[in-house]
Amino acid sequence: MAADAIVFDVDDTLYDLAGPYRVAYAEVFASRYDLPVDELFKMSRVHSDEALELLSAGRIDEEDHKVLRVQWTLADWGVEVSREEALTFQRVYAQAQEHIALYPEAVEMLDACAASGVPLGIISNGDAAHQHQKMLRLGLDRWFDEGHMVASGDVGAHKPAQAPFRAMEALLGSSGAGVWYVGDTYETDVIGSKRVGWSCVWVDVRGRVVPAVPERPDKVVHSPAEMRDAVVSLLA
Ligand SMILES: [Mg+2]
Known part of the structure:
Protein backbone atom coordinates (compact mmCIF):
# COMPACT_ATOMS: atom_id res chain seq x y z
CA MET A 1 0.00 0.00 0.00
CA ILE A 100 28.02 19.17 2.44
CA ALA A 101 25.92 17.83 -0.42
CA LEU A 102 23.03 15.38 -0.61
CA TYR A 103 23.80 11.76 -1.44
CA PRO A 104 23.15 11.30 -5.19
CA GLU A 105 20.78 8.45 -4.22
CA ALA A 106 18.89 10.87 -1.94
CA VAL A 107 18.41 13.22 -4.91
CA GLU A 108 17.02 10.34 -7.00
CA MET A 109 14.77 9.30 -4.12
CA LEU A 110 13.39 12.81 -3.58
CA ASP A 111 12.84 13.28 -7.34
CA ALA A 112 10.79 10.05 -7.35
CA CYS A 113 8.81 11.19 -4.28
CA ALA A 114 8.05 14.57 -5.84
CA ALA A 115 6.98 12.96 -9.13
CA SER A 116 4.57 10.68 -7.25
CA GLY A 117 2.89 13.63 -5.53
CA VAL A 118 3.11 12.03 -2.05
CA PRO A 119 3.06 14.71 0.69
CA LEU A 120 6.59 15.22 2.07
CA GLY A 121 8.02 16.63 5.26
CA ILE A 122 11.22 17.04 7.26
CA ILE A 123 11.77 16.87 11.01
CA SER A 124 15.37 17.70 11.93
CA ASN A 125 16.67 17.95 15.50
CA GLY A 126 18.49 21.13 16.39
CA ASP A 127 18.52 24.87 16.65
CA ALA A 128 15.99 26.43 14.26
CA ALA A 129 18.25 28.99 12.54
CA HIS A 130 21.16 26.56 12.07
CA GLN A 131 19.00 23.70 10.76
CA HIS A 132 16.99 25.88 8.35
CA GLN A 133 20.17 27.40 6.95
CA LYS A 134 21.55 23.90 6.39
CA MET A 135 18.32 22.68 4.72
CA LEU A 136 18.48 25.59 2.28
CA ARG A 137 22.20 25.03 1.67
CA LEU A 138 21.36 21.43 0.74
CA GLY A 139 18.71 22.71 -1.67
CA LEU A 140 15.90 20.82 0.04
CA ASP A 141 13.41 23.57 -0.84
CA ARG A 142 13.45 22.02 -4.33
CA TRP A 143 11.29 19.13 -3.00
CA PHE A 144 9.81 20.36 0.30
CA ASP A 145 7.39 23.20 1.00
CA GLU A 146 9.13 25.62 3.32
CA GLY A 147 6.37 25.13 5.90
CA HIS A 148 6.97 21.37 5.86
CA MET A 149 10.66 21.69 6.79
CA VAL A 150 10.51 21.59 10.58
CA ALA A 151 13.45 21.97 12.96
CA SER A 152 12.79 20.73 16.47
CA GLY A 153 13.86 24.18 17.63
CA ASP A 154 10.77 25.56 15.83
CA VAL A 155 8.55 23.36 18.00
CA GLY A 156 10.51 23.72 21.25
CA ALA A 157 10.78 19.94 21.68
CA HIS A 158 13.20 17.50 20.07
CA LYS A 159 12.77 13.99 18.68
CA PRO A 160 11.98 11.49 20.23
CA ALA A 161 9.43 13.76 21.97
CA GLN A 162 6.00 13.54 20.37
CA ALA A 163 5.56 17.28 19.77
CA PRO A 164 7.57 17.59 16.51
CA PHE A 165 5.83 14.50 15.08
CA ARG A 166 2.39 15.81 16.10
CA ALA A 167 3.23 19.20 14.55
CA MET A 168 4.08 17.42 11.29
CA GLU A 169 0.80 15.45 11.38
CA ALA A 170 -1.06 18.75 11.59
CA LEU A 171 0.88 20.11 8.60
CA LEU A 172 0.32 16.97 6.53
CA GLY A 173 -3.25 16.30 7.59
CA SER A 174 -2.31 12.61 8.10
CA SER A 175 -1.37 10.37 11.00
CA GLY A 176 -0.92 6.70 11.81
CA ALA A 177 0.93 3.87 10.10
CA GLY A 178 0.45 5.35 6.62
CA VAL A 179 2.91 8.09 7.54
CA TRP A 180 6.51 6.92 7.14
CA TYR A 181 9.57 8.37 8.83
CA VAL A 182 13.05 7.87 7.38
CA GLY A 183 15.99 8.48 9.71
CA ASP A 184 19.37 7.24 10.94
CA THR A 185 19.39 7.72 14.72
CA TYR A 186 17.59 4.88 16.52
CA GLU A 187 17.11 6.79 19.77
CA THR A 188 15.39 9.75 18.17
CA ASP A 189 14.08 8.64 14.77
CA VAL A 190 12.93 5.04 15.26
CA ILE A 191 11.71 5.41 18.85
CA GLY A 192 10.10 8.80 18.20
CA SER A 193 8.22 7.82 15.05
CA LYS A 194 7.06 4.42 16.34
CA ARG A 195 5.73 5.95 19.57
CA VAL A 196 3.35 8.16 17.57
CA GLY A 197 2.19 5.15 15.54
CA TRP A 198 4.03 5.92 12.30
CA SER A 199 5.92 3.42 10.17
CA CYS A 200 9.70 3.78 10.01
CA VAL A 201 12.63 3.12 7.70
CA TRP A 202 15.79 2.96 9.79
CA VAL A 203 18.83 4.04 7.78
CA ASP A 204 21.65 2.11 9.45
CA VAL A 205 24.59 2.90 7.18
CA ARG A 206 27.08 2.80 10.08
CA GLY A 207 26.13 -0.44 11.83
CA ARG A 208 24.82 1.06 15.04
CA VAL A 209 23.89 -0.75 18.23
CA VAL A 210 20.15 -1.37 18.57
CA PRO A 211 19.00 -0.25 22.02
CA ALA A 212 16.98 -2.63 24.22
CA VAL A 213 13.60 -1.01 23.62
CA PRO A 214 10.28 -2.37 22.31
CA GLU A 215 10.17 0.03 19.34
CA ARG A 216 11.34 -1.64 16.12
CA PRO A 217 11.64 -0.18 12.61
CA ASP A 218 9.44 -1.55 9.80
CA LYS A 219 12.32 -1.57 7.33
CA VAL A 220 16.09 -1.44 7.86
CA VAL A 221 18.44 -0.29 5.10
CA HIS A 222 22.25 -0.16 5.10
CA SER A 223 23.20 2.27 2.32
CA PRO A 224 21.84 5.36 0.58
CA ALA A 225 20.96 3.16 -2.44
CA GLU A 226 18.93 0.78 -0.23
CA MET A 227 17.23 3.81 1.34
CA ARG A 228 16.26 5.10 -2.12
CA ASP A 229 14.88 1.72 -3.14
CA ALA A 230 12.95 1.24 0.12
CA VAL A 231 11.36 4.69 -0.15
CA VAL A 232 10.54 4.28 -3.84
CA SER A 233 8.77 1.01 -2.93
CA LEU A 234 6.48 3.05 -0.65
CA LEU A 235 5.29 5.11 -3.62
CA ALA A 236 3.69 2.23 -5.52
MG1 LIG B 1 20.10 12.10 11.64
Whole structure:
Protein backbone atom coordinates (compact mmCIF):
# COMPACT_ATOMS: atom_id res chain seq x y z
CA MET A 1 0.00 0.00 0.00
CA ALA A 2 1.34 3.41 -0.91
CA ALA A 3 2.43 5.72 1.91
CA ASP A 4 0.06 8.57 2.87
CA ALA A 5 3.07 10.81 3.51
CA ILE A 6 6.84 10.46 3.91
CA VAL A 7 8.86 12.47 6.43
CA PHE A 8 12.65 12.60 6.51
CA ASP A 9 15.43 13.27 8.95
CA VAL A 10 18.27 15.32 7.43
CA ASP A 11 21.61 14.90 9.25
CA ASP A 12 23.38 11.70 8.24
CA THR A 13 20.23 10.47 6.47
CA LEU A 14 20.14 12.65 3.34
CA TYR A 15 23.85 13.52 3.40
CA ASP A 16 27.05 12.16 4.93
CA LEU A 17 27.73 13.96 8.20
CA ALA A 18 30.68 11.68 9.02
CA GLY A 19 32.78 13.37 6.31
CA PRO A 20 32.86 16.76 8.09
CA TYR A 21 33.44 14.95 11.40
CA ARG A 22 36.49 13.14 9.99
CA VAL A 23 37.87 16.44 8.68
CA ALA A 24 37.53 18.06 12.11
CA TYR A 25 38.99 15.04 13.91
CA ALA A 26 41.99 14.96 11.58
CA GLU A 27 42.67 18.64 12.09
CA VAL A 28 42.07 18.95 15.85
CA PHE A 29 42.65 15.60 17.57
CA ALA A 30 44.44 13.13 15.26
CA SER A 31 47.96 14.35 16.08
CA ARG A 32 47.44 13.63 19.79
CA TYR A 33 45.03 10.73 20.03
CA ASP A 34 44.66 7.47 18.16
CA LEU A 35 40.91 6.91 18.38
CA PRO A 36 38.47 5.10 16.07
CA VAL A 37 36.97 8.12 14.34
CA ASP A 38 33.97 6.33 12.84
CA GLU A 39 33.02 4.97 16.28
CA LEU A 40 33.50 8.45 17.77
CA PHE A 41 31.18 9.86 15.15
CA LYS A 42 28.45 7.32 15.94
CA MET A 43 28.59 8.12 19.66
CA SER A 44 28.73 11.85 18.95
CA ARG A 45 25.26 11.63 17.36
CA VAL A 46 23.84 10.03 20.51
CA HIS A 47 25.58 12.50 22.84
CA SER A 48 24.50 15.41 20.67
CA ASP A 49 20.86 14.45 21.21
CA GLU A 50 21.45 13.93 24.95
CA ALA A 51 22.92 17.43 25.22
CA LEU A 52 20.05 18.78 23.12
CA GLU A 53 17.64 17.51 25.81
CA LEU A 54 19.48 19.57 28.45
CA LEU A 55 19.49 22.57 26.13
CA SER A 56 15.76 22.36 25.50
CA ALA A 57 15.14 21.99 29.25
CA GLY A 58 17.00 25.28 29.72
CA ARG A 59 19.71 23.62 31.82
CA ILE A 60 22.60 24.50 29.49
CA ASP A 61 23.17 27.09 26.76
CA GLU A 62 23.94 26.65 23.03
CA GLU A 63 27.72 26.78 23.59
CA ASP A 64 27.53 24.19 26.40
CA HIS A 65 25.60 21.91 24.02
CA LYS A 66 28.43 22.03 21.50
CA VAL A 67 31.13 21.57 24.15
CA LEU A 68 29.42 18.74 26.03
CA ARG A 69 28.76 16.56 22.99
CA VAL A 70 32.49 16.65 22.15
CA GLN A 71 33.60 16.12 25.76
CA TRP A 72 31.15 13.26 26.39
CA THR A 73 32.12 11.51 23.16
CA LEU A 74 35.87 11.55 23.81
CA ALA A 75 35.24 10.67 27.47
CA ASP A 76 33.83 7.35 26.22
CA TRP A 77 37.43 6.57 25.17
CA GLY A 78 38.89 7.97 28.41
CA VAL A 79 40.06 11.25 26.86
CA GLU A 80 39.43 14.50 28.69
CA VAL A 81 38.90 17.49 26.39
CA SER A 82 39.05 21.12 27.55
CA ARG A 83 36.28 23.58 26.73
CA GLU A 84 38.67 25.42 24.38
CA GLU A 85 39.60 22.25 22.49
CA ALA A 86 35.94 21.28 22.19
CA LEU A 87 35.07 24.69 20.78
CA THR A 88 37.96 24.52 18.32
CA PHE A 89 36.69 21.13 17.15
CA GLN A 90 33.18 22.51 16.82
CA ARG A 91 34.42 25.47 14.75
CA VAL A 92 36.29 23.26 12.27
CA TYR A 93 33.34 20.82 12.14
CA ALA A 94 30.92 23.66 11.35
CA GLN A 95 33.26 24.99 8.63
CA ALA A 96 33.49 21.53 7.06
CA GLN A 97 29.68 21.32 7.07
CA GLU A 98 29.54 24.29 4.72
CA HIS A 99 30.61 21.92 1.94
CA ILE A 100 28.02 19.17 2.44
CA ALA A 101 25.92 17.83 -0.42
CA LEU A 102 23.03 15.38 -0.61
CA TYR A 103 23.80 11.76 -1.44
CA PRO A 104 23.15 11.30 -5.19
CA GLU A 105 20.78 8.45 -4.22
CA ALA A 106 18.89 10.87 -1.94
CA VAL A 107 18.41 13.22 -4.91
CA GLU A 108 17.02 10.34 -7.00
CA MET A 109 14.77 9.30 -4.12
CA LEU A 110 13.39 12.81 -3.58
CA ASP A 111 12.84 13.28 -7.34
CA ALA A 112 10.79 10.05 -7.35
CA CYS A 113 8.81 11.19 -4.28
CA ALA A 114 8.05 14.57 -5.84
CA ALA A 115 6.98 12.96 -9.13
CA SER A 116 4.57 10.68 -7.25
CA GLY A 117 2.89 13.63 -5.53
CA VAL A 118 3.11 12.03 -2.05
CA PRO A 119 3.06 14.71 0.69
CA LEU A 120 6.59 15.22 2.07
CA GLY A 121 8.02 16.63 5.26
CA ILE A 122 11.22 17.04 7.26
CA ILE A 123 11.77 16.87 11.01
CA SER A 124 15.37 17.70 11.93
CA ASN A 125 16.67 17.95 15.50
CA GLY A 126 18.49 21.13 16.39
CA ASP A 127 18.52 24.87 16.65
CA ALA A 128 15.99 26.43 14.26
CA ALA A 129 18.25 28.99 12.54
CA HIS A 130 21.16 26.56 12.07
CA GLN A 131 19.00 23.70 10.76
CA HIS A 132 16.99 25.88 8.35
CA GLN A 133 20.17 27.40 6.95
CA LYS A 134 21.55 23.90 6.39
CA MET A 135 18.32 22.68 4.72
CA LEU A 136 18.48 25.59 2.28
CA ARG A 137 22.20 25.03 1.67
CA LEU A 138 21.36 21.43 0.74
CA GLY A 139 18.71 22.71 -1.67
CA LEU A 140 15.90 20.82 0.04
CA ASP A 141 13.41 23.57 -0.84
CA ARG A 142 13.45 22.02 -4.33
CA TRP A 143 11.29 19.13 -3.00
CA PHE A 144 9.81 20.36 0.30
CA ASP A 145 7.39 23.20 1.00
CA GLU A 146 9.13 25.62 3.32
CA GLY A 147 6.37 25.13 5.90
CA HIS A 148 6.97 21.37 5.86
CA MET A 149 10.66 21.69 6.79
CA VAL A 150 10.51 21.59 10.58
CA ALA A 151 13.45 21.97 12.96
CA SER A 152 12.79 20.73 16.47
CA GLY A 153 13.86 24.18 17.63
CA ASP A 154 10.77 25.56 15.83
CA VAL A 155 8.55 23.36 18.00
CA GLY A 156 10.51 23.72 21.25
CA ALA A 157 10.78 19.94 21.68
CA HIS A 158 13.20 17.50 20.07
CA LYS A 159 12.77 13.99 18.68
CA PRO A 160 11.98 11.49 20.23
CA ALA A 161 9.43 13.76 21.97
CA GLN A 162 6.00 13.54 20.37
CA ALA A 163 5.56 17.28 19.77
CA PRO A 164 7.57 17.59 16.51
CA PHE A 165 5.83 14.50 15.08
CA ARG A 166 2.39 15.81 16.10
CA ALA A 167 3.23 19.20 14.55
CA MET A 168 4.08 17.42 11.29
CA GLU A 169 0.80 15.45 11.38
CA ALA A 170 -1.06 18.75 11.59
CA LEU A 171 0.88 20.11 8.60
CA LEU A 172 0.32 16.97 6.53
CA GLY A 173 -3.25 16.30 7.59
CA SER A 174 -2.31 12.61 8.10
CA SER A 175 -1.37 10.37 11.00
CA GLY A 176 -0.92 6.70 11.81
CA ALA A 177 0.93 3.87 10.10
CA GLY A 178 0.45 5.35 6.62
CA VAL A 179 2.91 8.09 7.54
CA TRP A 180 6.51 6.92 7.14
CA TYR A 181 9.57 8.37 8.83
CA VAL A 182 13.05 7.87 7.38
CA GLY A 183 15.99 8.48 9.71
CA ASP A 184 19.37 7.24 10.94
CA THR A 185 19.39 7.72 14.72
CA TYR A 186 17.59 4.88 16.52
CA GLU A 187 17.11 6.79 19.77
CA THR A 188 15.39 9.75 18.17
CA ASP A 189 14.08 8.64 14.77
CA VAL A 190 12.93 5.04 15.26
CA ILE A 191 11.71 5.41 18.85
CA GLY A 192 10.10 8.80 18.20
CA SER A 193 8.22 7.82 15.05
CA LYS A 194 7.06 4.42 16.34
CA ARG A 195 5.73 5.95 19.57
CA VAL A 196 3.35 8.16 17.57
CA GLY A 197 2.19 5.15 15.54
CA TRP A 198 4.03 5.92 12.30
CA SER A 199 5.92 3.42 10.17
CA CYS A 200 9.70 3.78 10.01
CA VAL A 201 12.63 3.12 7.70
CA TRP A 202 15.79 2.96 9.79
CA VAL A 203 18.83 4.04 7.78
CA ASP A 204 21.65 2.11 9.45
CA VAL A 205 24.59 2.90 7.18
CA ARG A 206 27.08 2.80 10.08
CA GLY A 207 26.13 -0.44 11.83
CA ARG A 208 24.82 1.06 15.04
CA VAL A 209 23.89 -0.75 18.23
CA VAL A 210 20.15 -1.37 18.57
CA PRO A 211 19.00 -0.25 22.02
CA ALA A 212 16.98 -2.63 24.22
CA VAL A 213 13.60 -1.01 23.62
CA PRO A 214 10.28 -2.37 22.31
CA GLU A 215 10.17 0.03 19.34
CA ARG A 216 11.34 -1.64 16.12
CA PRO A 217 11.64 -0.18 12.61
CA ASP A 218 9.44 -1.55 9.80
CA LYS A 219 12.32 -1.57 7.33
CA VAL A 220 16.09 -1.44 7.86
CA VAL A 221 18.44 -0.29 5.10
CA HIS A 222 22.25 -0.16 5.10
CA SER A 223 23.20 2.27 2.32
CA PRO A 224 21.84 5.36 0.58
CA ALA A 225 20.96 3.16 -2.44
CA GLU A 226 18.93 0.78 -0.23
CA MET A 227 17.23 3.81 1.34
CA ARG A 228 16.26 5.10 -2.12
CA ASP A 229 14.88 1.72 -3.14
CA ALA A 230 12.95 1.24 0.12
CA VAL A 231 11.36 4.69 -0.15
CA VAL A 232 10.54 4.28 -3.84
CA SER A 233 8.77 1.01 -2.93
CA LEU A 234 6.48 3.05 -0.65
CA LEU A 235 5.29 5.11 -3.62
CA ALA A 236 3.69 2.23 -5.52
MG1 LIG B 1 20.10 12.10 11.64
